[in-house]
Amino acid sequence: xxxxxxxxxxxxxxxxxxxxxxxxxxxxxxxxxxxxxxxxxxxxxxxxxxxxxxxxxxxxxxxxxxxxxxxxxxxxxxxxxxxxxxxxxxxxxxxxxxxxxxxxxxxxxxxxxxxxxxxxxxxxxxxxxxxxxxxxxxxxxxxxxxxxxxxxxxxxxxxxxxxxxxxxxxxxxxxxxxxxxxxxxxxxxxxxxxxxxxxxxxxxxxxxxxxxxxxxxxxxxxxxxxxxxxxxxxxxxxxxxxxxxxxxxxxxxxxxxxxxxxxxxxxxxxxxxxxxxxxxxxxxxxxxxxxxxxxxxxxxxxxxxxxxxxxxxxxxxxxxxxxxxxxxxxxxxxxxxxxxxxxxxxxxxxxxxxxxxxxxxxxxxxxxxxxxxxxxxxxxxxxx
Numbered sequence: 001x002x003x004x005x006x007x008x009x010x011x012x013x014x015x016x017x018x019x020x021x022x023x024x025x026x027x028x029x030x031x032x033x034x035x036x037x038x039x040x041x042x043x044x045x046x047x048x049x050x051x052x053x054x055x056x057x058x059x060x061x062x063x064x065x066x067x068x069x070x071x072x073x074x075x076x077x078x079x080x081x082x083x084x085x086x087x088x089x090x091x092x093x094x095x096x097x098x099x100x101x102x103x104x105x106x107x108x109x110x111x112x113x114x115x116x117x118x119x120x121x122x123x124x125x126x127x128x129x130x131x132x133x134x135x136x137x138x139x140x141x142x143x144x145x146x147x148x149x150x151x152x153x154x155x156x157x158x159x160x161x162x163x164x165x166x167x168x169x170x171x172x173x174x175x176x177x178x179x180x181x182x183x184x185x186x187x188x189x190x191x192x193x194x195x196x197x198x199x200x201x202x203x204x205x206x207x208x209x210x211x212x213x214x215x216x217x218x219x220x221x222x223x224x225x226x227x228x229x230x231x232x233x234x235x236x237x238x239x240x241x242x243x244x245x246x247x248x249x250x251x252x253x254x255x256x257x258x259x260x261x262x263x264x265x266x267x268x269x270x271x272x273x274x275x276x277x278x279x280x281x282x283x284x285x286x287x288x289x290x291x292x293x294x295x296x297x298x299x300x301x302x303x304x305x306x307x308x309x310x311x312x313x314x315x316x317x318x319x320x321x322x323x324x325x326x327x328x329x330x331x332x333x334x335x336x337x338x339x340x341x342x343x344x345x346x347x348x349x350x351x352x353x354x355x356x357x358x359x360x361x362x363x364x365x366x367x368x369x370x371x372x373x374x375x376x377x378x379x380x381x382x383x384x
Contacts, residue, residue, distance in 0.1 A: 001161055003154045003247070007039050007073050011056050013147045018052045024102030025094055026050040026140050030118035032321030033107060033144055035248045040072040041201070045086055045118075048074075051097040059089045087127040100132060105140025116323040145325045148317075150339045155319065156363060158249035159341050161198070163361040163372035165244045166253035169194040169209075170375050177259055177382050179234045183211040187227035190242060199244035203322075204252075210241035213259075217355035221311065223347060234260035237354030238382075248320050252343040253373045254359035257380040265353045269306075270379040273348045273356040276300040277377050280314055280344055284362065284369040290332040297346060298330065306348060315345035318361055340364040341372075 014037075018026055028037055028048040035041070037048045037056065044061040046068075055076050060068045062081035069077050080089040094100050106128070110116030119141075120128075129137065151159070172193035173186050187209040191202065202208035207226025214236040216225055225239050232238070238257040243250065256273075258266055276297045283293035294314045301310030315328035318341045326332060328342060344362045349355035356379065361372040371377060 001157065001247075003157050005039060005152070005154050007037065010037060010147065011050055014050055014144060015052055017143045017146065018050070018105070021143065022103060023105050023138070023140075024052055024099040025097060026105045026143065027090055027094075028107060028140075028144065029120060030107050030110070030116050030141070030321070032116065032118075032148070032319070032324055034118065035320035036144070036148055038068070038072050038074060039248070040068050041248060042068060047086070047090055049090065049093045049097070051099065054097070057093045057097075059086070059093065087124065087131055090128065091131040094132065094135070099135070101134035103136045103138065104132075105138050105143060107141050107144075108139040109141055110323045116321065148319055149325055150337060151319065151341050155249065156339070156341065158247050159251070159318065159361060159363075160372055162244055162246040162249050162251035163253060165194050165197045165199050165246055166242045166251040166361075167373050167375055168197050169199075169242045169244065170240060170253070170255045173211075173240055174257065174380065174382065177232065177238065177257065179232055179259060182229050182231055183213055183216075183227040184229055186232070186240070187211045190240065194242065194244045198246050200247070201245040202243050203245050203250055204241075204243040206241075208243065210239065210254075212239040212355070213237070214354075218349055218351045218353060219355070220309070220349055220351055222349050222355060223311075223357065232259055235263065236260070237266060237356070239355060239357050241357065241359060250318060250320065250322060251361050251373070252318060252322050252359040253361060253376055254357045255376050255380065256356045256358075257382055258354075259382045262381060265350075269348065269350060269353055269356065272300060272304040272306055273346060273358075274378055276310070276346045276348070277344075277358050277360075280346060281362070281369040281371070281377075284336055284342070284344065284364060286336050286338045286364060286366060288336050290326055290328055290334055290336060291330050293336070294328055294330045294332075301348060306350065309348055309350045311347035313345060313347065315342050315359075317341070318343045336364050338364055338366050344369070344371075
């Protein structure tokens with residue numbers, strides 16, 4: 001796919017916010033921030049230092065420096081290792097930029113309080129504070145999250161491709177599902193199909209490709225089903241949660257199935273879950289409060305007498321990471337905006353019956369929610 005992203009323009013957007021907030025520099029260290037600003041897959045401890053004006057500086061681990069510089073776009077790069085270490089390298093760049101005694105934003109806390117790769121550790125904070133005693137340190141995550149919130153058309157194209165790859169993984173897994181195969185086998189089939197179409201990284205911390213079957217779908221409040229050697233049996237609920245990444249952009253796509261004949265309780269559960277999904281998507285429109293959509297979807301669980309089994313969390317932002325704004329829940333009164341991309345979610349887990357989870361890449365358009373995956377909104381019945 002021929003998609004060109006203007007990375008310097010992204011830096012300029014951030015610099016505009018730095019000037020507005022009276023900040024002298026921004027030190028990006030999160031996985032999402034590095035991907036968004038540098039345009040390279042960066043798994044090791046690194047940083048991009050963005051001054052209020054001028055060129056950003058990349059600080060890359062010495063053993064990955066050559067790859068990042070060759071694959072990336074930035075003209076100013078330094079390597080860190082034993083000398084200088086990461087903290088010294090950051091301090092040196094800030095001092096060179098005239099920000100050694102100024103107001104500098106670091107990345108302390110991810111959206112919604114979730115753990116995110118790359119946020120500043122307590123030890124790192126102490127080291128930087130000791131090295132830069134005159135710097136006023138603040139949390140910059142909300143600033144860059146604001147820049148990343150509304151997607152560029154190029155980002156939307158890449159997110160569509162990632163979602164299509166997830167759908168292909170689902171179709172391959174659906175063909176492989178039958179009583180007698182293991183969860184791990186199904187996960188492997190899905191992963192092979194996605195790799196063939198360009199998946200570059202199974203990004204999830206929850207075990208990569210998740211496949212839960214039977215009782216493993218029904219942990220109370222459970223949102224994690226790493227695939228195991230459990231053998232799938234006739235009548236099992238299946239949760240298939242796929243996490244491909246295409247050119248740094250992620251899909252978070254969860255599909256729900258029943259292998260064999262579904263019992264009456266499973267069918268009722270599926271009906272309630274599908275209604276909650278439909279309600280959530282119908283409410284996810286520009287100008288509507290995110291809290292209102294979450295409350296409306298949760299009310300479906302409550303009216304069915306299943307409130308204690310449904311989560312009040314209904315999704316999160318999606319882009320170069322999944323730990324980005326917005327958080328879709330009853331406590332977020334901000335409004336849906338056109339060209340947001342979210343992973344719409346709906347979670348219903350009933351011990352002894354089964355569980356169902358939605359993770360649906362969704363584009364907010366002027367006309368409402370547009371699902372980017374084709375197959376995640378219903379429970380699929382697979383003949384045993």
